[in-house]
Amino acid sequence: MISFSGRTLSLHAKVQGDTVAIVVSGEMTVKNIALIEPLLHQLLEHPLPSKIFEWHLHEAKAFDSAAALLLYSFDEKARLLGATCRFYTNDNQQKIIDAVYQRDYQSGGVTYRPLGLVASVGTIAIKKYQSVKDFVAFVGELFSALMIYLLHPKQIRFKEIYYAIEESSVNALGIIAITTFLIGVVLAYQSAVQLKMYGANIFIVDMLGISVLRELAPLIAAIVIAGRSGSAFAAQIGVMKITEELDAMKTMGFDPYLFLVLPRIIALMLMMPLIIFFADVMAMLGGMVVASVELGISAQLFLDRFNEAVAMKHFWIGVSKGPFFGFIIASIGIFRGLMVKNDTRSIGVNTTKSVVEAIFMVIICDAVFSIIYTNIGI
Amino acid sequence: MYPVIEAKNILTRFGDTVVHRHLNLHVNRGEIYGLLGPSGCGKTTLMKEMVLLQRYQGGSMNVLGYDLNKITHKKAQELRQKWGVLFQFGALYSSLNIYDNIALSLREYTTISEALIAEIVSYKMDIVGLEQCVKEQYPSQISGGMKKKAGLARALVMDPELLFLDEPTSGLDPISAREFDALILRLREHFDLSIVMVTHDLDSIEATLDRAAILDNKRVVAEGSLDAIKATDNLFITTFFKGR
Numbered sequence: 042m043i044s045f046s047g048r049t050l051s052l053h054a055k056v057q058g059d060t061v062a063i064v065v066s067g068e069m070t071v072k073n074i075a076l077i078e079p080l081l082h083q084l085l086e087h088p089l090p091s092k093i094f095e096w097h098l099h100e101a102k103a104f105d106s107a108a109a110l111l112l113y114s115f116d117e118k119a120r121l122l123g124a125t126c127r128f129y130t131n132d133n134q135q136k137i138i139d140a141v142y143q144r145d146y147q148s149g150g151v152t153y154r155p156l157g158l159v160a161s162v163g164t165i166a167i168k169k170y171q172s173v174k175d176f177v178a179f180v181g182e183l184f185s186a187l188m189i190y191l192l193h194p195k196q197i198r199f200k201e202i203y204y205a206i207e208e209s210s211v212n213a214l215g216i217i218a219i220t221t222f223l224i225g226v227v228l229a230y231q232s233a234v235q236l237k238m239y240g241a242n243i244f245i246v247d248m249l250g251i252s253v254l255r256e257l258a259p260l261i262a263a264i265v266i267a268g269r270s271g272s273a274f275a276a277q278i279g280v281m282k283i284t285e286e287l288d289a290m291k292t293m294g295f296d297p298y299l300f301l302v303l304p305r306i307i308a309l310m311l312m313m314p315l316i317i318f319f320a321d322v323m324a325m326l327g328g329m330v331v332a333s334v335e336l337g338i339s340a341q342l343f344l345d346r347f348n349e350a351v352a353m354k355h356f357w358i359g360v361s362k363g364p365f366f367g368f369i370i371a372s373i374g375i376f377r378g379l380m381v382k383n384d385t386r387s388i389g390v391n392t393t394k395s396v397v398e399a400i401f402m403v404i405i406c407d408a409v410f411s412i413i414y415t416n417i418g419i
Numbered sequence: 420m421y422p423v424i425e426a427k428n429i430l431t432r433f434g435d436t437v438v439h440r441h442l443n444l445h446v447n448r449g450e451i452y453g454l455l456g457p458s459g460c461g462k463t464t465l466m467k468e469m470v471l472l473q474r475y476q477g478g479s480m481n482v483l484g485y486d487l488n489k490i491t492h493k494k495a496q497e498l499r500q501k502w503g504v505l506f507q508f509g510a511l512y513s514s515l516n517i518y519d520n521i522a523l524s525l526r527e528y529t530t531i532s533e534a535l536i537a538e539i540v541s542y543k544m545d546i547v548g549l550e551q552c553v554k555e556q557y558p559s560q561i562s563g564g565m566k567k568k569a570g571l572a573r574a575l576v577m578d579p580e581l582l583f584l585d586e587p588t589s590g591l592d593p594i595s596a597r598e599f600d601a602l603i604l605r606l607r608e609h610f611d612l613s614i615v616m617v618t619h620d621l622d623s624i625e626a627t628l629d630r631a632a633i634l635d636n637k638r639v640v641a642e643g644s645l646d647a648i649k650a651t652d653n654l655f656i657t658t659f660f661k662g663r
Contacts, residue, residue: 071539071578072500075530105578106610107531110538133611140609141542148541150533151518151554383559384513 043080052077054084060093066100071107081115085122094119094126104134109141172380179376183306186298198304205308209270209371210316220265221258221320225249225327228257233335242336246343249328250351254359258320260407263366266309266316267399271374274305275395278378279388302375309371314363321359354419362410366403373399423448423483423581423613424469430477431464438464439475440637451607451614451627456634457655462617463585465634469615470504470583471495483581500528502581503574507589509566511558511573517544518554521573528577543572546609548602564595575606582606584616588623600626621660 043054050067061084065077084094096112098104116126128138156164190197229249236245278301281287287297325347332338338346377395381387422445429442438461446452454462467473469482471490480487485498511520521540525531531539541551547568553561561569567587574582587603588596600623606612618624624631625645632642633656641651649660 071525071529071531071576073529074535075532078532078535106542107535107539107578110542111535114535114538137609144542144545146541146545146551148538149551149554150537150540151516384557386514 043083045077045080047073047076049073050076052080054080060095062095062097064097064100066102068103069098069101069108070103070105074108074111078111081111085115085118092124094124096126096128096130098128098130098134101134104137106137106141109134109137112138113141175380176376179372179379182298183302183372186296186303189299190303196299198300201300201304202308202311205305206312209266209273209305209309210312213266213269213316214319216269217262217265217316217320218323221261221323222327224257224261225253225324225329226331227327228252228324229328229331230335233331237336242338243342243346245328245332245336245338246346247350249325249332250347251355253324253328254321254351254355256359256407256411258324259317259359259362259366260403261324262316262320263313263362263370263403264400266313266366267370267374267403268396270309271370271399272392272396274371274374275377275381275392276388278375279381279391282379282381283383283385283388305375306368306371309367310364311367313367313370314360317360317363321356358410358414358419362407365406365410369402369406370399373402421448422446422481424452424615425481426465426469426478427480428478429465429468429475429480431461431468431475437637439634442478442634442638444632444639444642446613446615447630448613449607449611450629451603451616453624453628453631454615454617454634455619455624455631455659460634461637462634466583466585466615466617470502471499500524500577501579502583503571503577503579504583505567505570505574505585505587507585508563509558509570511566511569513558516555516557517549517561517569520558520569521576523573524577539576540572543575544569546575546602546606547572548598564591567591567599571602575610578610580611580613582612582614584614584618586617586619588618588620593622596620596623597626599623603627 043052045052047067050065050069050073052063052065054061054063063084067073069077094115101108112126112128119126128135130138229245232245232248233242236242236248278287281301287301290297290300329340329343332343333340374395377391377398381391424444424446426442426444429439431438431442442465454465456462464473468475468480468487471487483498483501485494490498511517512523515523518540521543522536525536525539540554544551544554549565549568549572553565553569558566558569567590571584571587584603588599591599603614603616604627607614616627628645630642630644631648632639633648633651633653634640635653635655640653641648641656648656
């Protein structure tokens with residue numbers, strides 16, 4: 042009636058009066074029972090041809106618990122239709138079947154019900170609200186730790202600060218140099234073409250000087266540092282949280298805010314202005330190279346014009362953003378690290394968030410500065 | 420009874436440090452075999468070499484009839500479906516719930532229907548003594564003992580011939596540890612398993628092991644039944660089994 046022959050497993054079912062004789066041969070194991078699973082559904086299709094299913098398993102060389110479970114669930118369905126199963130087995134197979142039949146548990150899968158629109162909006166809103174609350178708590182802890190630093194300067198961890206300066210800032214200078222130099226080159230190159238048309242070659246100095254010092258160098262430097270050092274803070278502190286290093290520190294009386302958090306924030310707040318200064322230099326260098334190659338403006342001429350046209354205030358405006366950007370990047374990175382839950386996926390999620398949120402907040406902060414400086418007329 | 424694992428003249432080096440030299444042992448089919456020895460003697464390293472996680476630098480190893488020295492990628496994949504490995508802390512995938520952790524191999528390597536997968540997963544959870552209600556929980560939400568049981572259910576899901584256990588009773592309370600011993604004996608009975616385990620737990624050693632190897636001084640200093648091992652003259656063995 043129904044028959045299947047595979048390379049490793051075959052099944053033949055034959056109707057004899059009131060019974061169906063099913064002979065299985067080959068390897069009836071978890072690796073290939075999927076081949077005969079659909080056939081068993083066919084055997085039970087309406088109208089049920091017979092009342093008794095005789096399973097002849099002697100020829101099955103291999104037989105495991107998955108196969109026994111397949112027979113068990115077949116038997117269960119057959120019983121609901123008023124049929125019975127009989128198994129003709131060897132001792133080993135009978136042992137496995139008996140083990141499967143001795144059950145006192147409710148089997149079943151896991152159902153995944155997708156949330157409705159309202160429920161998912163609500164879940165997201167609650168999560169966001171929670172994360173804002175957590176951030177407020179973080180900032181509170183931060184300032185109480187800062188008070189301890191100010192009242193007891195002996196508590197300041199200079200070694201940790203130096204270490205953070207080296208790790209997060211000094212070691213980043215290479216990538217800052219390359220990025221900002223190239224930004225200077227690209228910017229100068231694009232504007233050189235336009236300026237040449239008007240014969241306004243020399244104004245490349247004004248244009249580059251003001252845009253780089255005021256806006257571009259601080260922004261590019263902050264983005265690079267957020268991607269490189271902010272993410273490192275998040276991952277490092279996240280792993281320390283998973284391995285319970287943070288808990289160990291707390292039990293030994295080392296406040297993580299004094300030992301880990303503040304040193305990193307202070308280091309980045311101190312170093313960001315210097316990084317921005319370095320970025321200024323590299324970007325102007327890039328512009329100078331293009332100006333001399335493309336527009337024939339010598340380095341001497343470039344510097345003279347720079348002295349005249351670019352006021353000192355542009356430099357100070359750019360550099361003054363440094364501590365704020367540093368605070369944003371370091372605190373978001375560390376905050377995200379502290380938000381890591383006890384599983385590995387949350388490290389990835391929080392590290393990504395640390396970079397995205399830090400860059401976003403840096404740009405917002407930059408916009409706010411823009412408005413303030415314009416309103417006070419500088 | 421032919422050996423399921425046979426290691427001959429194994430040499431393992433990390434840089435200049437030699438971990439194993441001229442190490443020989445064999446595990447027979449159907450037995451529960453222990454790898455014992457002082458901390459740092461390379462028990463776990465040896466087990467990692469058996470399950471293709473780490474290379475040895477010399478000698479030969481045969482697992483379930485596969486020669487690990489010249490195993491191809493395809494053969495290795497075949498072999499990996501014939502064994503189950505339980506790591507010391509369960510090593511469950513933290514982004515999957517318990518049910519999906521256990522069902523993973525079934526979904527990847529077979530085309531069995533979800534209904535039957537649910538049957539198989541539930542059965543394996545029942546065998547290892549895991550409540551059915553933890554199915555939807557994530558590894559971070561359950562206790563260490565339950566993680567081990569879930570790890571064991573995951574190791575058993577493909578009905579392996581060979582089971583590796585890395586310190587199965589460490590970190591469990593004495594009652595759970597004895598239950599785990601009974602579980603290991605029951606599993607061997609049910610599934611015709613051969614079991615290799617690294618352990619330090621004396622009660623568990625007495626209760627479950629058929630044979631064992633003592634690793635010390637970079638090699639196997641004694642191999643055989645527990646009685647035979649206890650009769651061997653070695654400082655670690657006399658200290659370890661003192662009063663037993």
